[in-house]
Amino acid sequence: MSCNVVSLFSGGGGLDIGFKRAGFNIVWAIDINKDAVNSYKRNVGEEIVCGDLYEIDEKKIPQCDFVIGGPPCQSFSLAGKRKSDDKRGKLVWRYIDIIQELQPKGFLFENVTGLVSAKNSDGEKILPLLFKAFYDIGYNISYKIVNAADYGVPQLRKRVIIVGLKGFMNNFEFPPITHNADGSGGKLKYVSVEEALGDLPIPSGDCPITEHTWPTMSELDKYICHHVKPGGNYMDIPDDVKSVRIKRLKREGGHTTCYGRMDPQKPSYTINTYFNRPNVGCNIHYSQERLITLREAMRLQTFPDDYQFVSKSKQGKNLIVGNAVPPLLAYKLAKQIKKIIDNG
DSSP: OOEEEEEESOTTSHHHHHHHHTTEEEEEEEESOHHHHHHHHHHTOTTEEEOOTTTSOGGGSOOOSEEEOOOOGGGGGGTTOTTOSOHHHHHHHHHHHHHHHHOOSEEEEEEEGGGGTOBOTTSOBHHHHHHHHHHHTTEEEEEEEEEGGGGTOSBOOEEEEEEEEETTOOOOOOOOOOEESSOOTTOEEOOOHHHHHTTSOOOOTTOSSTTOOOOOOOHHHHHHHHHOOTTOOGGGSOTTOSOHHHHHHHHHOOOTTTTOBOOTTSOBOOOOTTTTSSSSSSOBOSSSSSBOOHHHHHHHTTOOTTOOOOOSOHHHHHHHHHHSOOHHHHHHHHHHHHHHHHHO
């Protein structure tokens, strides 16, 4: 049975790749970032448009069985107020208005875990307001904080997933967890960094694999990479390091992932949009004295190796990768959703 999907806030297509693999047909997609849209066109399909959701007439969006995507997390500061003057704050309501217009069988809404505790300017928690808004337009809601590593992604990445199903359809049951930290209880063991990256050659300018070149690093970056041990962080760096920030972290403490080196036997921590820096997460290669390459970040996000960017900006590529839903996680969720729609 063909299931048509509309994708909002599509980025480079992480969710869409997973849904297409599960048998869904993407009929229309949109993102405001030109680099992401062009990369989507090269790798996912021509159905995406570059545009602002405020300027799109929702009546011209194709009818569909399902809607996927989640508004940028910055939009939640004013998410409880439809009359907000902040355009970002209205994105959540725009998303809901589009679902109300299209009346799909269901939708998947993805976002950061900060959504659970987020409040609007009146001090109201945003999540219950979202649930009520979805319920008011006819959808039953199921939600869960999902860890991508539980489904075979080599990355400890937690995200809020909300699935809404129209009318009196059964509540969505999230797919059974397939992996855990030690492989106990009949589960597979988490996929490690070394399993995900170990077959890649040492990065070089003539490497046959695209986006896999030795990262540009400052002398301080090199010093940090030399001293931090696998699974370690800023505490491994000598006290005489020429960095006020690192000295303060060593003295006062901070996020354990700061200036971290990946443990080869474990999944990576969350790949964010600044994985080309040692100070914003655990981004040092597990065995080489360098930061991870773009291709390695893509592997940890489960992008296919034939994914090619259309972007002249290095940070533009990083943004696409760091903001994406891992395609493997998207596929696992999409398979479960398709069972419900096919039987609904």
